[in-house]
Every structure is written in structure tokens, then in C-alpha cells.
Amino acid sequence: MADLLLKKGKIVFIDGVREGDVVIDKGVIVEITSEYKGPADRVIECQDKVIFPGVVDAHVHMRVPGSEYKEDFTTGSMAAISGGVTSFLDMPNNIPPIISKKMLSEKRSLIDGNSFANYGLFFGATDDNVEELKRISNVPGLKVYMGETTGNLIVRKDETLEEIFSYTSKNFPVVVHAESQECLDRFSAEYSGEDARSRVDFHSVVRPPECAREAVKHVLHIAKKFDARVHIAHASSAEEIDVIRKFKSDKVTCEVTPHHLAFDLSTYDRLGSRAKVNPPLRSREDVDALWAAINDGTVDAVASDHAPHLLKEKDGAYEQCPAGFPGVETILPVMLDAVNHGLLNLDRAAQLLSSGPARIFGIQGKGQIAVGYDADIVIVDMDLEKEVTNAAMLTKCAWTPWDGIKLKGWPIMTIMGGEVTYEGGKFVSSKRGKELTFRSPDAL
Ligand code: DOR
Numbered sequence: 001m002a003d004l005l006l007k008k009g010k011i012v013f014i015d016g017v018r019e020g021d022v023v024i025d026k027g028v029i030v031e032i033t034s035e036y037k038g039p040a041d042r043v044i045e046c047q048d049k050v051i052f053p054g055v056v057d058a059h060v061h062m063r064v065p066g067s068e069y070k071e072d073f074t075t076g077s078m079a080a081i082s083g084g085v086t087s088f089l090d091m092p093n094n095i096p097p098i099i100s101k102k103m104l105s106e107k108r109s110l111i112d113g114n115s116f117a118n119y120g121l122f123f124g125a126t127d128d129n130v131e132e133l134k135r136i137s138n139v140p141g142l143k144v145y146m147g148e149t150t151g152n153l154i155v156r157k158d159e160t161l162e163e164i165f166s167y168t169s170k171n172f173p174v175v176v177h178a179e180s181q182e183c184l185d186r187f188s189a190e191y192s193g194e195d196a197r198s199r200v201d202f203h204s205v206v207r208p209p210e211c212a213r214e215a216v217k218h219v220l221h222i223a224k225k226f227d228a229r230v231h232i233a234h235a236s237s238a239e240e241i242d243v244i245r246k247f248k249s250d251k252v253t254c255e256v257t258p259h260h261l262a263f264d265l266s267t268y269d270r271l272g273s274r275a276k277v278n279p280p281l282r283s284r285e286d287v288d289a290l291w292a293a294i295n296d297g298t299v300d301a302v303a304s305d306h307a308p309h310l311l312k313e314k315d316g317a318y319e320q321c322p323a324g325f326p327g328v329e330t331i332l333p334v335m336l337d338a339v340n341h342g343l344l345n346l347d348r349a350a351q352l353l354s355s356g357p358a359r360i361f362g363i364q365g366k367g368q369i370a371v372g373y374d375a376d377i378v379i380v381d382m383d384l385e386k387e388v389t390n391a392a393m394l395t396k397c398a399w400t401p402w403d404g405i406k407l408k409g410w411p412i413m414t415i416m417g418g419e420v421t422y423e424g425g426k427f428v429s430s431k432r433g434k435e436l437t438f439r440s441p442d443a444l
């Protein structure tokens with residue numbers, strides 16, 4: 001007797017969409033067939049619906065410890081599950097930052113039992129914590145900030161990068177926030193006058209693509225010497241994509257965010273200072289280059305960079321306004337809407353949202369609708385059209401840059417480890433997620 005049968009849905013595999021039944025037992029996908037005739041405890045009719053692998057969001061900031069007033073593991077993971085994200089990887093720019101074995105285990109105890117979704121916790125690099133790095137285990141990777149952003153974690157020295165890559169090459173990927181601090185300093189000195197600051201799109205002017213390109217080029221050169229694995233976070237410009245394409249290998253991967261795919265400089269008129277994000281919004285040409293890179297295989301993953309800040313912070317003066325957009329609960333509908341607009345197909349969306357991140361970070365048992373994989377699944381209605389509203393958001397920060405925008409293609413049910421946890425707009429189970437298990441690249 002199977003526990004759960006998903007009947008007659010359009011199943012999204014990594015290589016195409018085919019109709020059939022998905023049979024689940026003890027939390028695992030045990031059979032995929034055109035028609036299952038055996039018994040099941042529960043049958044869910046999926047006619048005209050899409051059976052999509054649970055989204056693995058490889059880049060979120062859930063704000064614990066230190067900024068729980070913006071988000072916590074319960075609110076952030078509920079937002080995730082409601083949006084079809086069944087696993088997330090959390091960034092280390094907390095207060096205090098996660099840069100020691102002790103802080104990592106404290107963060108582990110804070111999330112334990114509180115997240116509705118499965119999770120992994122990144123470790124943060126500084127110029128003097130490489131020894132700590134050698135003492136930790138089961139992390140998806142190391143996060144290196146080359147330019148300052150929320151939290152001020154940064155690596156300034158090339159010697160540190162070399163030391164890091166000589167260790168991580170055998171152990172795990174290094175995720176890089178690639179904006180060169182030297183370059184950012186140069187531009188902010190140049191634009192220190194009052195006039196420039198009053199431009200609504202000032203942030204995109206002082207953090208130009210040039211600074212991102214410089215950092216990407218620099219870090220990829222160093223990583224290559226060590227044959228190390230590098231994952232470029234939130235690539236946002238044509239200039240970065242050009243460099244990544246040149247260095248591309250199975251060791252060099254990158255992600256883009258839904259906001260850099262959906263918004264451009266014109267978004268400043270709609271959102272004002274709320275549009276401040278690092279890296280900043282870019283030109284229409286940059287957005288087009290990201291879509292081209294999605295479709296030619298240069299991009300390996302789409303990740304939300306869910307970075308919640310309260311509206312009372314976001315609506316302040318430019319300099320005090322923190323950078324970042326919430327996005328964990330809109331990542332899937334935004335990409336499904338893009339599928340409905342013909343910008344990519346469903347199996348490419350599943351590669352970018354689920355199997356891609358699972359492969360990059362060596363996440364065991366996740367990211368695909370395939371026999372033997374964990375039954376973390378989202379049921380999607382591609383015909384459902386809904387306006388995104390701040391009021392409907394579950395994130396504690398209670399707003400979204402998609403407020404007022406209509407999207408077509410929405411998750412309607414989330415299944416975690418074979419159990420329906422979210423259905424009809426409500427949580428129907430108290431099931432909690434688990435810490436993910438990461439394979440070392442040697443085992444890949
Ligand atoms: O806009 C951003 N917000 N970019 C980052 O790199 C950090 C993030 C945050 O944590 O707020």
C-alpha cells in the first residue's frame with residue numbers, strides 16, 4: 001500500500017514534461033508510471049495540473065540571529081512553503097555573522113524544529129577565519145563577500161582567497177557576492193555630490209556592472225589556479241555573463257534572481273527607494289543578456305536572494321535605506337509566469353529552480369521527480385492568474401516588490417516528504433523540515 005498517489009498530472013522531469021502517476025511511500029518517490037493500479041492511502045487527482053519538483057532556493061536571508069524583527073525561521077519558512085520552496089540555503093550575514101564553528105552550531109540549534117522547509121546553513125568567510133572553516137561540516141558552501149552589503153562581512157585580501165580555494169577545492173563550493181569593494185569605493189567618491197544622490201536610480205549608478213565584472217574576473221582567475229568550485233551569486237549584468245561564459249566549466253556555476261530577470265531601471269519610478277538592492281537593478285540590455293544566458297545554459301540556477309527589510313526601513317532616505325527584496329514566496333510564481341509568457345519552458349524552469357541548485361550544492365535526495373528521490377513536490381496550476389499583494393505575503397516584512405502585479409501560474413499545494421503541508425491557502429500539517437545533507441564534491 002502506497003502512502004500517496006498523485007494521479008494523472010503533467011510531471012516535470014529534467015528533460016521534459018510527460019503525463020502520469022507519481023507513487024509515494026514513506027516519504028520517497030517509489031514509482032512513476034503512466035497508470036498506477038495499486039492501492040494508496042490518499043489519492044490526489046492532478047488532472048490539468050503540473051507536478052513540479054519542490055523548489056530548492058539556494059540563497060535566502062532568514063535574519064536569525066540578530067534581525068528577528070525582519071524575519072525568523074518560522075515566518076520565513078512558512079513563506080517558503082506557501083510559495084512552493086521546500087528547501088532553502090541560508091546566508092551567514094547575521095548579527096553576529098556565522099564565521100566560527102560555535103556560531104554555526106548556535107544557529108543550528110536556533111533553526112532546529114522551527115523551519116517548515118528543509119534547510120542548509122552557509123558559513124561566512126573573513127580575512128582570518130580559514131582555520132575555523134576547516135573545523136566545520138555539512139555546510140552547502142562558504143560565502144565570500146567581495147564588496148560590502150548588509151552585515152559588512154567581507155574578504156579583502158587575495159592571499160585569503162588563495163588560502164580559501166586551496167582548502168575548499170576538495171570540500172565544497174565557494175559562493176561569491178562579486179562586487180569589487182575597490183571599484184565601489186571609486187564610484188562612491190566620484191558621486192559624492194548632492195545632485196547625484198537625489199537621482200532615484202542613484203544606486204545603480206554608484207554600483208555599476210563594471211564593479212561586478214571586475215570582481216567576477218578576479219575571483220575566477222584565482223579559483224582557476226586551484227581548480228576550485230565557484231558559484232557566482234546573483235549575476236545581474238551582461239558584463240558578468242560574458243566573463244562567466246568564458247570561464248564556464250563544471251566547476252564554475254552561477255545563479256540569477258527573479259528580480260534581476262523581471263525588473264530594470266524603470267522600476268525605480270514604481271518603487272522609489274524600495275528598489276534598492278545589491279547588486280542593483282540594471283538596464284534592459286542587461287536583463288535581456290540574463291535571459292539569453294538562461295536559455296543558452298550559462299545560468300545554472302535561479303535563487304531569490306530573499307532579503308527582507310521592513311517598509312519603514314525601506315521607505316527611509318536613500319543612504320539609510322537597507323538593500324534587499326523579499327522573494328522566497330514569489331520565486332516560483334514569477335518563473336511560472338515567465339513560462340506562460342514563453343520565456344522558458346517548464347523543464348528548464350525545474351532545472352533552474354530545483355535540480356540545478358541540488359546538483360551545485362550536492363544536496364542528497366532533492367531536486368527531481370525521480371524514483372528514489374524525496375517526495376518534496378509542488379502541485380502547480382498553470383492557468384491560475386492572481387495579483388500579488390503585500391497583504392497576502394507571509395514574510396514578516398509584509399511587502400513584496402511584485403505588489404499589484406498579476407502573475408499567471410501558481411503553486412496550489414506543497415508536499416514535504418510525502419505529506420501535504422500546504423493546501424488551499426492554508427497549512428494543514430505541523431510537519432517541520434530537516435537539515436539537508438551535503439555530499440562532498442569528491443563523491444560527485
Ligand atoms: O540587497 C541585498 N540584501 N544584497 C545583499 O547582498 C545582502 C542582502 C541583505 O542581507 O539584506
Ligand code: ZN
Nearest residue numbers: 059091305307
Ligand atoms: Zn544575498
